[in-house]
Amino acid sequence: MATTKLKGQTVHTSGDLPKVGEPAPEFTATKGDLSDVRLSDFRGQRVILNIFPSIDTGVCAQSVRTFNKEAAGLKNTKVLCISKDLPFAQQRFCGAEGIENVLTLSTFRDDTLSKKYGVELADSGMRGLLARCVFVIDEEGKIIHAELVPEITTEPDYQAALATLK
Numbered sequence: 001m002a003t004t005k006l007k008g009q010t011v012h013t014s015g016d017l018p019k020v021g022e023p024a025p026e027f028t029a030t031k032g033d034l035s036d037v038r039l040s041d042f043r044g045q046r047v048i049l050n051i052f053p054s055i056d057t058g059v060c061a062q063s064v065r066t067f068n069k070e071a072a073g074l075k076n077t078k079v080l081c082i083s084k085d086l087p088f089a090q091q092r093f094c095g096a097e098g099i100e101n102v103l104t105l106s107t108f109r110d111d112t113l114s115k116k117y118g119v120e121l122a123d124s125g126m127r128g129l130l131a132r133c134v135f136v137i138d139e140e141g142k143i144i145h146a147e148l149v150p151e152i153t154t155e156p157d158y159q160a161a162l163a164t165l166k
Contacts, residue, residue: 004131006124006152013131013148015118020146024137025116029082029105032091037105040141046077046165047137050156051119053129055085055093055104059155060132064099066158071101076139077165080105082113084129119148126152134161 002013018025024047028038039047050067052060064081071079079102083090090104107113107130114120119131134156136145145164149156 001122002118002131002148004148004150004152006126008151009124011124011126011131011152012122013118014114014120014122017118017133017146017148018116018135018143020143022143024135024141024143025112027107027113027116028110029080029107029113030087030109031103031105032087032094034087036110037103039137042078042080043141044076044139046074046139048077048079048161048165049133049135049137050079050081050102051113051117051130051133051135052081052083053121053126053132053152054083055081055090059153061093061097063132063155064093064102064104065097066155068097068099068101070158070162074162074165078103082107082130084108132156134158136161136164 067079082105087106132149134147
């Protein structure tokens with residue numbers, strides 16, 4: 001189990017997170033049109049996984065906005081913003097915010113990401129949601145950056161993640 005904090009209280013995740021240098025575990029998630037997509041569908045591209053509890057919270061929404069802005073200038077890179085929110089909520093948010101440079105994905109019907117990445121929160125009032133994490137994966141499918149934020153209520157280190165792509 002990995003640990004993070006929620007308003008200063010220790011929170012555990014469901015398992016150990018993959019580490020830099022390891023192959024990124026395969027997972028399936030659901031797009032806004034309710035079709036499924038697999039991580040392997042992006043092989044040959046660099047991928048940022050922006051994983052968070054819910055798009056309906058301020059910090060999570062800001063992470064989607066920030067990565068949307070940054071994604072516009074990234075070559076051969078796809079940003080996947082992933083939560084357990086229903087695809088309808090994700091689409092509503094993206095439509096209202098003009099989000100077009102990232103792909104929002106839901107794990108509401110397939111928990112392979114939660115299991116293989118160990119990112120589901122195991123305790124606290126947020127038990128069952130995903131922890132705030134960022135992974136960067138290279139074209140060959142290897143993790144080149146991994147961050148579990150130390151405090152769920154704070155934003156990830158965008159610049160550290162983006163620096164691995166330069």
